[in-house]
Amino acid sequence: MNHPLRLAGLGAAALLTVGTVTTVIVMQGADAATETLLSQGRPATSSSVELPTLGPALAFDGDTGTRWASLEGSDPQWISVDLGATRTVTHVNLRWEAAYAKAYRIETSADGVSWSPVYSTASGDGGTDDLTGLHGTGRYVRLFGTARGTQYGYSLYEFKVYGSGVTEGTPSASGSASRSTTPSASASATPSRSASASGSTTKSPTAAPAGKDLFDPRKKDIAMQLVSSAENSSLDWKAQYKYIEDIGDGRGYTAGIIGFCSGTGDMLELVELYTQRVPGNVLAKYLPALRSVDGSDSHAGLDPNFPKDWRTAAADTAFQQAQNDERDRVYFNPSVNQAKSDGLRALGQFIYYDAIVMHGPGNSAVSFGGIRKAAMAKAKTPAQGGDEATYLNAFLDARVAAMKTEEAHSDTSRVDTAQRVFLNNRNFDLNPPLSWKVYGEPFSIAS
Incomplete structure (x- = not known):
C-alpha cells in the first residue's frame, strides 16, 4: 500500500502525490499525540449507494459489521463526512470491504464545494489503509475514488478521521465547484452517475432539519422535472439529452439536460469526459473548436454539423451518463451540499440548484455565489439562527435582481409563479402534489 512515510526523528510525514509532483509533509509528533476521532456518528453523504441499506452513514457508525457501498462498475465515486466545524486532520483510517479503491484521494474542504488533496495513491490494494501524518484543515473530509480495484464498486466498513482543533464560525462558500488539481484527472472530478442517497441518520447543528433531502432519488427527479419545465417546457427531462440550440444569451450553443454551454466551459468539460470514456466518439473532433470558442458566443469550427452530431451522440448511453455526471459534479452536488450546510430543506436545496443551473457556480454578483452573498446580507440562514422562509425570500429577491440584468433571463416566472408559490405554501420539503x-404554462406533479 502507498502509505505516508515515517521519518525518523521528524514525527509523521505524509506523502502527497499530485500529478507528477510528490511532496513530503512533516508533522511533529506532539500533534499526532493529541489527535481524536472526529468522524464517528457525523452526517455523511456519497455520490451513490448500491442499495438503500448500504448508505454512507454506515461507514461512520463505529460498527465493522456494517458498510457503505457505491454503485457497481462506475468510476469515480466519493463518500464525504461533515465534521461539524473546521478541524485539523492528521490521520485517516480506512477499512475496506472486498470492493476497494486502487486509486483514490483524501480531500478536505471548508464548504463542501472546493476540495484540497491531503493524500493520493494509485496503488491501493484493499484491506486496511492507516494514513498517518496527514496535514489538512476543513469541515468536510472526502474519499474520492478514481479507479476501482475490482469489477464491483467501492465499499468501506469504516472511514475514521482523526485530528484536533476547532475553528469557530461557519465556513464561507466559494460558490464554485473546483476541478481536480491535475489536468489529466478532469473526468475523475465527476461524482457518480446515479442519484445520490445520503443514508445519514445523524444531523449536525447546521444541517437541514429532518426530512428527505434532494439526494433522495425521488426528490432529485422532482428537481429535474422542475428545471426541465423552465428550460424545455416539458417535465420529461430525460428527453433533453439531445436538446441543442443557440438561445441568443451570449453563451453560444446551449444543450443537454442541464443547458451545457459552448461559451461557458461546461460543454467543453462534458465532451472531454465523454471522449476520455469513449475515444473517437462523434463529438471528439470538435474539442479544438470548443476550446477556441470557450468564453464567447462563437460557433467557429462547430457549424454546420455540431448540432446534428450532438443529437447522434445523445443516443449513446455513455454520453447520457457523462451528462448526468457533469450535472452532479458542477451543479447538483455543490448546490445541495451548500444548501444543507445553510440549514435548508428540500425546497431551499432546489432553489439553490435552479439558481446555479442558470447563473453558474461563480462568485460574481450575477452568479450563484454572488446571489447567496446578497441574500445573506439581508437575512440569516437557518444555520445562523435565521428564519427559513425569510432567508429564502431574500435569496429569491436577489436572484430575480440578477435575472433582470440579462435580457434572455428577464422573464422571472420560474421564480415568481413556481418557487415562490412553493415557498408561500411553506412546502419546505417539496412534497407533491x-x-x-x-x-x-401550467405544470403539475401529482405524486
Whole structure:
C-alpha cells in the first residue's frame, strides 16, 4: 500500500502525490499525540449507494459489521463526512470491504464545494489503509475514488478521521465547484452517475432539519422535472439529452439536460469526459473548436454539423451518463451540499440548484455565489439562527435582481409563479402534489 512515510526523528510525514509532483509533509509528533476521532456518528453523504441499506452513514457508525457501498462498475465515486466545524486532520483510517479503491484521494474542504488533496495513491490494494501524518484543515473530509480495484464498486466498513482543533464560525462558500488539481484527472472530478442517497441518520447543528433531502432519488427527479419545465417546457427531462440550440444569451450553443454551454466551459468539460470514456466518439473532433470558442458566443469550427452530431451522440448511453455526471459534479452536488450546510430543506436545496443551473457556480454578483452573498446580507440562514422562509425570500429577491440584468433571463416566472408559490405554501420539503407555472404554462406533479 502507498502509505505516508515515517521519518525518523521528524514525527509523521505524509506523502502527497499530485500529478507528477510528490511532496513530503512533516508533522511533529506532539500533534499526532493529541489527535481524536472526529468522524464517528457525523452526517455523511456519497455520490451513490448500491442499495438503500448500504448508505454512507454506515461507514461512520463505529460498527465493522456494517458498510457503505457505491454503485457497481462506475468510476469515480466519493463518500464525504461533515465534521461539524473546521478541524485539523492528521490521520485517516480506512477499512475496506472486498470492493476497494486502487486509486483514490483524501480531500478536505471548508464548504463542501472546493476540495484540497491531503493524500493520493494509485496503488491501493484493499484491506486496511492507516494514513498517518496527514496535514489538512476543513469541515468536510472526502474519499474520492478514481479507479476501482475490482469489477464491483467501492465499499468501506469504516472511514475514521482523526485530528484536533476547532475553528469557530461557519465556513464561507466559494460558490464554485473546483476541478481536480491535475489536468489529466478532469473526468475523475465527476461524482457518480446515479442519484445520490445520503443514508445519514445523524444531523449536525447546521444541517437541514429532518426530512428527505434532494439526494433522495425521488426528490432529485422532482428537481429535474422542475428545471426541465423552465428550460424545455416539458417535465420529461430525460428527453433533453439531445436538446441543442443557440438561445441568443451570449453563451453560444446551449444543450443537454442541464443547458451545457459552448461559451461557458461546461460543454467543453462534458465532451472531454465523454471522449476520455469513449475515444473517437462523434463529438471528439470538435474539442479544438470548443476550446477556441470557450468564453464567447462563437460557433467557429462547430457549424454546420455540431448540432446534428450532438443529437447522434445523445443516443449513446455513455454520453447520457457523462451528462448526468457533469450535472452532479458542477451543479447538483455543490448546490445541495451548500444548501444543507445553510440549514435548508428540500425546497431551499432546489432553489439553490435552479439558481446555479442558470447563473453558474461563480462568485460574481450575477452568479450563484454572488446571489447567496446578497441574500445573506439581508437575512440569516437557518444555520445562523435565521428564519427559513425569510432567508429564502431574500435569496429569491436577489436572484430575480440578477435575472433582470440579462435580457434572455428577464422573464422571472420560474421564480415568481413556481418557487415562490412553493415557498408561500411553506412546502419546505417539496412534497407533491405540486402545481406551478413557467412562462404562463401550467405544470403539475401529482405524486
